[in-house]
Amino acid sequence: MGSKAEDIEKYILKIIEMSENDTVELQRTDLSYRFSCVPSQINYVLNTRFTTSRGYIVESRRGGGGYLRIVKLPISREDDILRLIADSEGQELSETAASGLIGRLVEEDVLTAREGRLMEAVLKNSALEQTRQYRDLVRMDLVRALILAILREK
Amino acid sequence: MGSKAEDIEKYILKIIEMSENDTVELQRTDLSYRFSCVPSQINYVLNTRFTTSRGYIVESRRGGGGYLRIVKLPISREDDILRLIADSEGQELSETAASGLIGRLVEEDVLTAREGRLMEAVLKNSALEQTRQYRDLVRMDLVRALILAILREK
């Protein structure tokens, strides 16, 4: 018995499929009309199906001319590190671990040496001073954002 | 569907691009006619997009023969950057302002385009989710760490 959420998922998958560049932009209200559901069900579908761990990025903008943009990342054929990171929601990352990770990314030529240095600077405890007890969580978030940005470049 | 504000922004960017000396002078009423909007929407676009953090200065004159003059600031010298961080302690930096700043650093070849993209990703609200009410402070810290790292290279 297919749920509405599933239908919406399939519809989005279909239009991503049809798009070149694996990116699709749509409006939440339009979609909710098309499927006769409340707008927030669209968020439900996005949150449960189009997650980073499944290889999607969802961006949005509110207000006039607002939109939802769903980007499918070419994640399947990437190496293990990247995959791991994309799936790191809620995990922590110490300064040392981050530094090691960045180092590996540089060694594997995912980042240039300079990119590595700049990222390390930003990931240092001293830069995350204000976040105190959350800093290892925040650091993980920053690294994830970094990795997603890299993946996004295709 | 992009917003009207975006269209207006693009139009202004285009004519600045075409101008030599990166200066453009136009009339608010003309623009509002061209885009079928109220005049004050032009101010909205100027205030939200052509900000100093993005490297623009807007001057104007009222009354007969009035005008809006938008100047794109020339490449800044190194001490501009220094000054920027010098008095950034405890300051806040919004996502928009950060994005404008990074854009400028890229234009000035302080950062490569890719470095800029990666930094922007890390400075996004979505990456700073956990910090919530401190996020503009944290963002400033991150940018300061970035700039200090750049300065240290030399």
Next chain:
DNA sequence: AAGGTATAAGTCAAAATAGGTCAAAGGAGG
């Protein structure tokens, strides 16, 4: 020179537009 009028831009806040969050209610299967 003073004052009035037309012209043009500025300010500010309300309204409109659009997406986000969260938690309660509903429903299917074990």
Next chain:
DNA sequence: CCTCCTTTGACCTATTTTGACTTATACCTT
């Protein structure tokens, strides 16, 4: 009935659009 997923709605936040009111400058008339 218990659990998990889905559906729904009330309330929140962000961004843009609009308009009423204000201020500045130029020009014309006396």
